[in-house]
Amino acid sequence: MSDILKLDKKRLDKFVAALLSEYRLFGPVEANGLTRFAEVESADALKLDSNTDESAKGIFFPQVETILTYENGKTETPSGPDKPIAVLGIRPCDARSLLMLDKVFGTGKYNDSCWTRRYENALIISVGCNTPRAGCFCNWLDLGPFSKQGSDIALTDIGDALLVESCSEKGRGFLESSDEIPFRKPTDDDLSKAAGVREHAESSMEDKVDISSIKAVLDKSWDSSLWDELAGKCLSCAVCAYLCPTCHCFDIQDEKMPGTSRGRRIRIWDTCMAPQFTKEASGHNPRPTGKKRIRQRVMHKFNYFVDVFGEIACVGCGRCVRSCPVNLDIRYVIKRFMDAG
Amino acid sequence: MADVEQVLRETVRKLLQEQKVCRVIGYARGSSALRSTPVFIEDEKDADSLVFDITCGNNLTQYLKKCGKAGDGRVGIVAKGCDGRAVVQYIAEGQVKREGILIIGIPCEGVLDHRKACDKTQGREVSEYRIEGEKVVLKGKDFEVSLDKFDVLSDSCRRCRYPSPPVHDVFITEPKEAASQEPECKEFDEFEKLDASERWAFFENEFSKCIRCYACRNACPMCYCEECFVDQSNPQWFGKSTDLSDTMIFHIVRVLHTAGRCVDCGACERACPLGINLGLLNKKVEKEIQERFGYTSGLDPDETPAMAAFDEEDKQEFIL
Structure with missing residues (x-):
């Protein structure tokens, strides 16, 4: 308990100032009818009371990223960020997703320099979900609205103040070295408020469904007729994949400025839901049908990723549930396979 | 809508029983x-899963x-006014054959814009809703909110003139007349x-x-190209990034x-x-077509679509 500090919300500016002295700071910002992550320069810009419409993955794995530029046959690679990145106000689901992406891009078999140079020294400050939204199902994935996996510092909103807890050496180091932040010691009343907030959030979620056997079920489901049924209504758009905090497939494109010898090579998000995803130069497409594409997406998350990295590539953030235009709800998909399997 | 649903289920059951449609x-x-x-119903026993209400967007x-395979028989489609107009447009554009489709018209009072409803409930789970006159009451675990239906309707429904499909084979209850003119739409006027x-x-x-x-x-429904221009890779016509010039060109070409x-x-x-507000751009183009060519899409399956017809009298002052 001694690790927990209290910060009045009206002094959040001091916290932000301390972060800005060491980091480039990203946080949820409301603009244009949306809440999205953006770089911020003051505490006023932050919107901490609701989850973002888009996930946080774009901070570390941007939708479009220039990986080299060229002119007259000479290439140049962009330099890394001058300061490390801090994210303030990420939700526990998104914080956890970054650990998964790091397994793919950072600590696994391959080291993706574009990812590593942003994520390696990043400070992740999450805020618990006081009000989980419709469609949220992090509790199915061994997470909860106040999970701390992937966070260096975890915040709990108790009304006029935030409780601040370090969850890693990095987080502890930052808090201990930031004398100018006017932290206070939380009272017993503050701690019981926090417990109440947590309990309310957890009980407001729909019941947990045990999906621990989904990998084994899918091992036997390659030829299931359910794939046809799902593909029947799926629009093959990229809403699910692009809003997903763990989907990480990409394409590489070379773009030359017409009439010049200048151009750029960009890495852009891609999605297995698109027919072009696997189209080969010969014109052959090994996944030509919607059935094969939706099977790939479900299998990648709930089967192949488990095989390779030992965990399900889903954090239950619910964005795909809320935004699928035809209500192809991943919770329903998983339940259907479990029931059949 | 309960009566409408009952009649709908009964009608579909009968159509399948009598093999007037295959699905x-x-x-x-x-x-x-x-x-x-x-949902795609082939077995009359599944007809009870059909619903129709403000959520059917x-x-x-x-x-x-996707659904009509050759030799299978007619395909039935539950059609609000706009669905019906899209079917008519498909027929006019030769995408489906009139005799292959059985249009099950259904009276529409507008559909919900899910995002608007979500904003009004701070994203919380709505476990039930009911319509009370011009109000929609949304109920969740520990809340109940009563909203003006107009405020949560899809923008396109607010300005809709055609609540019932212009062509139908059967109709669930009674078709509603098209409005003599478009409802006032402040947003569009502004x-x-x-x-x-x-x-x-x-x-x-x-x-x-x-x-x-x-x-x-x-x-x-109108984006039915086998391969969209933005997906073509040989040659690749447009950039794939989210740079504004790339996204704008996609939306502009699509609306044209x-x-x-x-x-x-x-x-x-x-x-x-x-x-993203796509409706105003669509609506503006629709109005231009109406004013220049006197054509409204999706009303008459036998009328040649505006872009498939040429008339020497067509206005062409916009051609440089």
Whole structure:
């Protein structure tokens, strides 16, 4: 308990100032009818009371990223960020997703320099979900609205103040070295408020469904007729994949400025839901049908990723549930396979 | 809507029993009270899963091309006014044969814009809803809110003139007459008052949100090209990034390609996960087509579509 500090919300500016002295700071910002992550320069810009419409993955794995530029046959690679990145106000689901992406891009078999140079020294400050939204199902994935996996510092909103807890050496180091932040010691009343907030959030979620056997079920489901049924209504758009905090497939494109010898090579998000995803130069497409594409997406998350990295590539953030235009709800998909399997 | 649903289920059951259709495209209850999901019924026993209410927003017409296999028999489709207009447009454009489709008309009072409802409930789970006159009451675990129905209706429904399909084979209860003129739409009137640079700025702002997920295109019944221009890779015509110039060119070409074909069903706007206002651009183009060529899409299957016809009297002062 001694690790927990209290910060009045009206002094959040001091916290932000301390972060800005060491980091480039990203946080949820409301603009244009949306809440999205953006770089911020003051505490006023932050919107901490609701989850973002888009996930946080774009901070570390941007939708479009220039990986080299060229002119007259000479290439140049962009330099890394001058300061490390801090994210303030990420939700526990998104914080956890970054650990998964790091397994793919950072600590696994391959080291993706574009990812590593942003994520390696990043400070992740999450805020618990006081009000989980419709469609949220992090509790199915061994997470909860106040999970701390992937966070260096975890915040709990108790009304006029935030409780601040370090969850890693990095987080502890930052808090201990930031004398100018006017932290206070939380009272017993503050701690019981926090417990109440947590309990309310957890009980407001729909019941947990045990999906621990989904990998084994899918091992036997390659030829299931359910794939046809799902593909029947799926629009093959990229809403699910692009809003997903763990989907990480990409394409590489070379773009030359017409009439010049200048151009750029960009890495852009891609999605297995698109027919072009696997189209080969010969014109052959090994996944030509919607059935094969939706099977790939479900299998990648709930089967192949488990095989390779030992965990399900889903954090239950619910964005795909809320935004699928035809209500192809991943919770329903998983339940259907479990029931059949 | 309970009566409408009863009649719908009974009608579909009978159509399948009598083998007048081989399958019916309709709506079933989705995973929450405010969502429906497309369903394809082949067995009369499944007819009871059909629903029809304010949550039935998908335009089902796009499934016609997927669902109709040669020699299978007629395909039935549950059609609101806008779905029906899209079917008519399909027939006019030679995409489906009139005799292959059985249009099950259903009276529509507008559909919900899920995002608007979500905003009003701070994103909390709605477990049930009811309509009370002009109000929609949304109820969840520890809340109940009463909203003006108009405030949560899809924008395209607010300005809709055609609540019932212009052509149908059977009708669930009674068709509603088309309104003699379009309902007043303040948002559109104000948009039209903007000058060209202000309109451009408006769309720049909207399209800056685009993540190129193509949900708008894929939810649109009129975007039925086998391969979309943005997906062509040999040659590749357009950039794939989310730079504003790339996203704008996609949306501009798409709206030009659906000019005189769009039925203003709003499926694109409802499908957008980031709430981009696509309807005003569609509506503006639809109005231009009406004024220049006297053509309204999706009303008459025998009329040649505006972009497929040429008349020496056509206005052409815009050609440079």
